[in-house]
Amino acid sequence: MSDAGEFVDYTLQRESSWEKAAEANEHLGGLKVYGASVGAVRGTIRDALKRHKGLSHDDVTALSSELWSEPVFERRLAAVVLLQTKVKILVNTDLTRLEGFIRQSGTEQLVDPLAVDVVAPLLGRLEGQARERADRVLERWSNDPDPWLRRAAALATGGPTP
Template sequence: MQTEAMTTEGVTDSRTLAEVIDAELRARADPTRAEKEKAYLKSALTHYGVSVPDTRAVVTDAMRSAEFDHDAVVGLATELWSGPVGERPSAAVRQLRSVPIYERRSAAVMVLIRGKGHLSGADADLIEAFIREAGTWALVDPLAGDLAGPLADASGQFDQVLERWAVDEDFWVRRAALLAHLRPLRVGAGDFERFSRFADAMLEEREFFIRKAIGWVLRDTAKKRPGLIFEWLLPRAHRASGVTVREALRPLSPDQQTAIRSAHQSGRSSHA
């Protein structure tokens, strides 16, 4: 849907800019898409029905038009995520908080990612709060892979945060601890030792989103280092779920795949 160019010149406060972004998102709303997306994500949020590329374009235009420092990035993201804070909320704001808007929250995540150069490990509490409130992989995964991961690479402040996340009771937080390793491991860098500790401790979990995350990171790591993943997974295949094994096997050689499938199947047979 085509709309007029966003007018944000001279807008400096987070609340006003958030309202401008919200108006642009609503102008692109597609009720049919909203219904389908809500069903696909099994979402409890309200959906406008705006595509991810369109949401990203709105955020990019808004942030291109203003100067951003740390407080501006955090302020705008917070406004988009949960509405104004620090004042007595209006009825409209209370409604926003009770039924959050998916596209506003997606835009908030994009603001943090685009402004991550202004963020540090000191912002871990904010990121963690967003992860806990997200309730869907569509928000958790970029918060983990595109935000927490780069911040962890840039600052040792995040090391203990990830260690704590890895043993959290909330499976979305544990998933974030795993996926924070995804991008660097994908390109042959990153801290595989730490990821392997986290994954080993979660390998027998029954939660699908944990099983899938472990397999996803193993799969992408194997694209550059198949031998590393084969050696790691083979002695653990009997403990791993089918979801994890299927994901991890994709980049491996036929012989490696056969060996891991055999080890996985033998483990299932022994527990039958």
Template structure:
């Protein structure tokens, strides 16, 4: 990271984003996310393109090719972007971490947790948890020691993150069903929508590979789970299984 100035590089990237901004989009997204941050109004595809170009340029200036930064540079650049309360800077920070996710390790989850706690919205929490923390944990099982603490944290965004961190393993055909049960058992009585939705999302993803397991779990918990959890869990189940579960739910 010799000669790398994270703050200056973050400022340069921000200036590269501004021409893609739209006042109308900025106002719309600010309302949609109910956010107090500043919005430039840049669409996510443009954010991804600008970030990728900036990373390529940085690496090319150091005689390297590709879009994979070293761990130290990626984390420093992301934190410099994140420190300003601007939506696009924070979205860009996440993109930089995603591009470098194979360079991150379990020790970096302390930084990811810090960002999750500061995020306060699904727009940042979900990729930080599902695309970054979960991807690191899939490679390095020691990551679960920290993620397990998230499942019982007092902050519902952190609890949601524990659930979403299970997703990469499920998609890689390595579902950790015991961990899912351990995480969700204390959460089933929660009234928080973002927890209920996340439980359903994880079940929906598991059902793509193991519909029988999801059907059994859902039937066993049909009287406890919320409507949103049930709908997501049953979404991809066979029609006859879904109909049976709907009947059981109606009779609960």
């Protein structure tokens, strides 16, 4: 695990509460739950970005994948917060990674912020051929059998949610 990934995981575990974990576990589609608050997740990513300044596009996307790799809600939420924070450096080819995250999410508490705060702003910045490619990807998502992917497509493009 990278230094940044270890810092995030360790900090999230230290911020955990078994009471909060027990309560949240009922609503998160089978993901393991540490019991850290959303504020703790956001603060942890803020602190990680201060400790690891100047992360490149590849560093950010690798860290998001590293955090997502374990089926732990707070780690996956941290990946979402990281991508929200660094959405300006994402490119249309990152939609492939985002598609994988959305397919594996299992809860609207991850799908919705990915769609609204990552995919939608990314689409809004794209132009020309990159935008055309992204539009084709979102069209495919909207017709996919996966309900999370259809939901994400609708949220990202401002359409009705399925």
